Amino acid sequence: MSPVYPFDDAATARAVIDEAGTLVEWNDGARRLLGHSAAEVVGRPAAELLADEGAAGRTSVLVPDGSRWDGTLTLRHRDGSTVSVWLLAHHKQPEGENSGHWLVVTPLESDGPYSPDDPLERAELVQSPCAIAIYDERLRLRRMNAAMAEVLGLPEERVRGLRVPELSGRPQSVEIEQHLHHVLTTGRGHDVRTYLPIGESGRMNAWLARMAPITDAEGRARGVCVAAHDFTEQYMARERLQLVNEASIRIGTTLDVTRTAQELADVCVPGLADFVSVDLLDPPDSDGESTARLTAPISLRRAAHRSINSGNPEAVAKPGQVDVYPASSPQADSLLVGHTIVASMDTDDLAEWLAWDPVRSERVKRHGIHSTMSVPIQARGVTLGVAVLSRFRRADRFTPDDVLLAEEVTARAAVCIDNARRYSRERETALALQRSLLPRSLPRTAAVEAASRYLPAARAGGVGGDWFDVIPLSGMRVAMVVGDVVGRGIQASATMGRLRTAVRTLADIDLAPDELLTHLDDLVVRLSTEAGGEGSPGEVGATCLYAVYDPVSRRCTLARAGHPSPVMLPPGGAPVEVDLPAGPPLGLGGLPFESAELELPEGTVLSLYTDGLIESRDRDVDAGHTLLCDALASFSGSLEETCDRVLHGLLTPGGALDDVALLLARTLGLPASQVATWDIPADPALVAPIRKQVVSQLGIWALSEVAFTAELVVSELVTNAIRYGSQPIRLRLIHDATTLICEVSDTSHTAPHLRRAKTWDEGGRGLLLVAQLTQRWGSRHTVDGKTIWAEIALLDEE
Template sequence: MGAYEPLGEAERDRRAGPSPPGGLLDLLSVAAVVLDTRGRIVFWSPQADEVFGYTAEEALGRYAAHLLVHEEHRDLVVKLFAEVMGSGASWAGAFPIRYKDGSTRRVEFRNMRLLDDQGDVYALGIAADHATLQSVETDLALSEQLVSQSPIGVALLDTDLRYLLVNPALERINGIPAADHIGRRPHEILPFLDAETIELALRQVLVTGTPLIDQYAVGRTPADPDHDHAWSVSDYRLETPSGRVIGVATSVVDVTERHRATTEAEQARRRLALLADASARVGTTLEVEQTAHELAQVAVPDLADVAAVDVLDAVLAFRRTSGTHEGPELFRTLAVAAACPTPATAAMKAGDLAAYSSDRLITRCVHTAQPIVIAHTEEKDLQRIARDADGAAAFTEAGVHSYLAVPLIARNEVLGTLDLLRARNPLPFDEDDVLLAGELAARAAVAIDNARWHQSVRNTAETLQRSLLPGHPPHLTGLDVASLYQPAQASHEVGGDWYDVIPLDGDKTALVVGDVMGNGIDAAATMGRLRTATCAFADLDLTPDAVLQHLDRITRGLEHYIATCVYAVYDPGDHRCRIANAGHLPPVLAPAGHHPRLLNLPTGAPLGVGGIPFHTTAFDLHPGDRLILYTDGLVETRHHPIDERLGTLLHTLDEPRRPLEETCRWLLHSLRHPEDHDDVAILIAQATPAH
């Protein structure tokens, strides 16, 4: 093809129908002059004033040869005039004419014979200044070369948005011959792009006249159907000098490299933002399930439409050791997150335990400790991802088309996998996604591993502590008791609180509540030693202050530990209760029919401080009266003064009475916040009539 391929006149007329007159003659200053059979001027167009220098009043009625031609050229003019009038042959060429000021100018002529409806004969001459025509020809040639050789795609479209001209650059961009564009609209030849938006922009420019500059378009064309390209598109309205709209011009510049660089920079920014978000959101607690849930939530929706965290059950139970494994694996799904409701989540529920054979992708991921990515999943792939046939059907229904699994590795041990699915997001997982998912998994795996170890320590400490606490209290004379122990929420804070109910000789009962200042297994072990010692000293029938004195001496022998303790002995014979306090919060006395109150006891020093004596205080505890002993985890908070919290405790106990066991639970529910990180021990004793 040439520099460009305009629509032929006949074809354009056939497709577009009649068009209004253009402004080309005005633009080129073309003059029209009509002569009668005698050679006199009978019509003089306004443009002739500029071409010849005479006005219509000066020219009409005069002989053209005498007015416009030098004497040496008149014979030739008369001869040419006679040929046109006689034979009807047209004549065209450049001819020197005499301008009004007497100078000579070369003018381009097109002459032809005319007949009117009366049969009269005239000669029509169309003329234009030779220099003007040369300038126009130069401009047209230059424009044609610029358009045809430009690396920028250029197209001209009419007011119906049909292509009139397409240059070679745009032909290469679209991958479609220029001739196939002509007479057709963008949506007819560019169905693989967002042609609707392209045409909407073109119509906007046609209506408003405001150019649209540097509009982005991204997609694929037949020129490169396997890769996305980006183009900067600018649209301009075309008008004649008189202001008539004749179409729109569009220029297209391939900016794929710039677009890729921008996209890569944006992707890098998003990856950093996601990693920063994960650092802040993953591992906020020492709970395995919560940490897994935080990881799944971070991955959705920026990285995947559905995310699941599956951990090997043997890892959670500390049965697995590092090394190579073969065969099926048992996984526990700890967390599932989805960008929106989808059938895929029904196939992978948090808490589920499932065995996966060695040919499943999740099993291969933990066996090889390498990511598994299926950019475009097929039915057979979904069957190797899902737990069973129903799960594969759910994935198909959800439109899952891409899958990525990355191993969770901490301390050279594979804990499980982070599984990612894409359904709504049309892009497949790529290498950048694999790297990002790997970064997330690496950070989260450490948090999950820390949580499982801490949870194991907590379980051990809690088991030890519960084993050291008393079981169901025996039948007591003149006393009903109820107790409750609630371990701390954090694994490293389990272990310090205890209570005890010790039957003594003479139907008496010792009541003990204490708190070792420390956490973990060591604190639980210390608590066990103090409880054992307390039972031993209680059997000696010592006064409460004497028991605390012995416990203080023992505690001083324990490295780095002190403890608070309340020790009371109730005698149902005289309904008297004798009590001593070693730095513990004051017990509550709730007499039957009266408001509860804090016992005013000498506070004493915690066990292990030494050098400070303890004191025994006696008070009546009649049938129906209650004594409430508790540890500081029930009332202390970080945000309220202790006096305010003790007042809340009394107010809670002042409500209508509940049974003892229910009262324990009610106090725990009313006073302890779920996020409080301390043990709680509660012991309630109610005096009963002696039998």
Template structure:
């Protein structure tokens, strides 16, 4: 069996045929091709292998051709054959017949045709490198580029390309040779040694070449010129990034910085954005008599350019020039023009050796500038609206820090609507007669400018009612009636405009009397004030919260608490103690802990900011307000009081006692006016109300004279006629004092008058 095989050509399907046409030799490859071993074939006529009889026999008379052969599998196979005549050792005639499946031959011919045409075409570059990256063969696609040798065979890329470009390309090819991983669509700049600027952009695809035994013999690279496509994609990418980046900020400066950041390195090495000064205040830029505008350089990107001017005012410049480009040095600029008016100008510059800008680049800059101008105008409009909103907010709230005789206060206000900076929470510190002070905190349902406007209406109402010196619960009753009336009177137009409904608002009202040291508080659905004792203990005032404002028909309760000197009262809104991660009770416990740890003897404002920062939670959904009041009692030696019966003769004794007290206090300049004021007020009380009458002097930031009687009838000042014998007392009091008034008490009323401690000289 082994003698019938042809071991030296065992890798080829072949048969050795003698002069009689019999098979005398058979290769292993032939066995595999026909599924017939040597024992089945040798010694038999070769004609028996033919599948189609005479037709195939006629074909065998040719040196080459195609025939169909029988196989051991039953199905015939079509092969291409070649007959090679041989002479035997003894002179007999023999022939070596080589066979290959016809399908394999056809595929090989296709491969040869494909390879030949691939090297002949000039639309796609083709280069074959050996394992040392020397060029073996290229097609004509390389020939149009300047600086290439006539014959590239044996050259390396570094022989005709810029060193950096050659190294980048060879790094890709070395990676393919080392790993066998093909590279698809790698983009590289290609510049020859003779023509380094501007070069072209090539898209490279590479795959490793291996011999049948697996040995690496080189790498093949396909490349195409995508310079125009690269420029188009770069411009589209710059436009896309500009659209995404510019306009995300409502700040004029932030929008300008975003624009400069997109243009470098997208369109150049240096970008400058100049904005009209009026844009920063929200106004529309208006040209001067010469057509120029006050301009500020707002943003730059990249290294300093030939302009050399830093950020800041640039003086007056023209902004209406159309977009234009210059070649030396390469630069282009476009106006920032939106909604009928110029807002600024943007300029882009290239460094040396970058080449001039093309018309497509200028069109791209014009498109980006148009979109950026709209974003700038939106930022300008927001700035204008924000200034108006902040102005409204500041007009509706008191200063963050105040100092009145009875208390030093500091507040922290943080609205949820950070875009406008306004919200529906409010607080107030209202000086009252008798050195007292009213502390208020409230919360309107909703956020934003509409809630702030509603808050302003309620704050004004509270101030008006507080001026009447009502009890805390009585004030809330009147405020509740007012809110109910506002709800009824609210027009459909207001609801369509989104004006916040005042119903559901909450309010806490506390009045501290520094003379008695008593704080009176009442609540309309609002969390209770927190009291920080001088020793650091924290408790909440036992205020029973009534219904929210606007519900109507339910009473409010007042609680009186005696407070020690040095205590701090904290009023707040529910946004401080509620959050997504805690309920109301947990928030109140945390607030008590923070108040106990805070240094409330020092800077109240800093302590308040720290408490709000520590209490703030992620995703804050409600406005936050915190009002801290450090209470200052009036020392006993700064008050004096006398109780007299309803006897006109007692008036003289009151005047004398008051004079001695004022002299003792060092207020001798106020003796004369105080005697006149007390004479009028005490005389009226005795005449119209009866006794007993309580007279009290309080020295604080002003001198307060109080006369209390059992009558609930409020006095009023009237115009006396020339023939009237009386009716001028209150008019005289009003002229001699800084302000005067009256308030109801639980036993009657109190008429009070205030004088400055350093009065101006009297003029007659």
């Protein structure tokens, strides 16, 4: 609603005509001009006031096209006479629930007689490029110079006596009149900055209006002088700089291609365009960059779009949809020539472009799109796609400065999109490498039942070097390992693969956990030296937890190198963290590792994990450890369900900050009835009775089908121990459903070696025979000496 001032409103004849040409408002000034009262004309067609008989039925005379109209018309007076009147009409756009209308005005009063004492007459309007206007005490235009008349696009002699809202018809004019009133009533000058279109072109200009009171000899304010300075160029330069700065902050916040494309569209609307679409070429299938030359037609996938209107009604394609663009389209043309192309309705090139797509042509006409700009998205010599910027609410076309600005913003987005694609490609490669290096499935052993999970990090930086493994050892034992390589990406995954291979190799020679970590530490030091050069240790680092469980003794030996301690859930008990010596991280070199031994009841669940599981930005490590214990406390008997419960309870919906490796193992025990042990005297003559005892035991176990093989293996191993070993000597047989294990232990540390006997040699064929008869054999060092073992596969009952 317009403000009410204590001035004569009847000095202007004013009427409002709706879009249908019907009079909806009629002020007292209009009554003074034509004699009709408001009750007589409101609600009737405005064309009935025209003196031209042929125009009475044509409402277009008083409802013209465009946003402003001025001219002289002959109107009917109430007394039957005619009046020739100069009229100024402004079109008001619909706002909210209010419909559009036309405001028609004309001044009724002249300046009056000239008075040299009138301060408004004494004010000099010099021939200045600055637009100057003087308003009297009624806030009506008294005088203006040629520059102001050019700005308004109206002759001074026609508009004298009109108020600012009647001169402009813009929404901002009401606020300007309020400032004029403030200056008039306070007597203090005031500066107003505004951004509004001037004249009929619709071009938006930035203005600085300096308002100063005009006083008489007594110092009373008798009017207001307004000097308007056009600083559009400076304003636009600052806006462009602001847009570029905003683009540098808002574009590329993530390494996600779609998100980056959307950020590009969001930055450009509404500062540069009314609607923006971003279409991208699908990346090549190969790992290398696409070097093929683009040819039309071109297939592009809609990545993002943004409009000043909610719901993006201007968009033809949906996000993710692929469209094919022929050579006559703005998308294809700009990509083929490799630079920005601007088209508009005024030059007909936009209409020519739209001839290829009736759907887009209809959408352009419906929304009044008059100018488009197609900007190729290019980075590092590679074309990634195209951004199309369109205007329909803004009346001005794209300028060369707009082109430079769009190219600057798009270039920033292109680098971010290319980075995102490179990151995605590297992440996929690293993840594929990581998964190929991790065990596809866990082995089934007589020692433990196991389940595992691996999740890559969700944040930027990608896949790390976490790993887990379950390694069957001799004597039905099993090794469990979880590790974490420092760093991310392909390098970390490759390092993880080398360490996992090294652990399996060291596990095959049955090293104790602390000894294995010592050897692994030496390897990491060498890898670090290779990566950083001599004298630059620390380039490669890792943590590791290694545990060996024996189902016969039900004892577990563990050691760790800078890794979190496992959590143990005993049968019928509460989860508890295993107390282990910490040990330094791998790669420091020269520091000792310590192991600890625990007795685990059958059915104990061990939880081995990497620190990504319990660490989070929202909580400390202790809180994460508590959540892990809570998840394990709800153990239902299924290791797979427990793995899922642990991940669900500890990880946020957005994913973990770091890679997560989780290994759950439930211990099994081997019954004493499946183990037989004999102490062997150092007498070769007793080997035959020992063989008979072995055959008898196999009969008890119902394993007579492998008795012959077992006799030969036991005879060879016991004979070697008697000849080359030291007392005491012990024979042990262990079996499960698939394997029979023969072990001979003595206190000598000398390990046997397989060799090929020569033709005339009387010995040297025993171990070769063992190797041929068994599925595998080997030796391991113990605290008291060594153990030679051999595994015999049991015959399938089927």
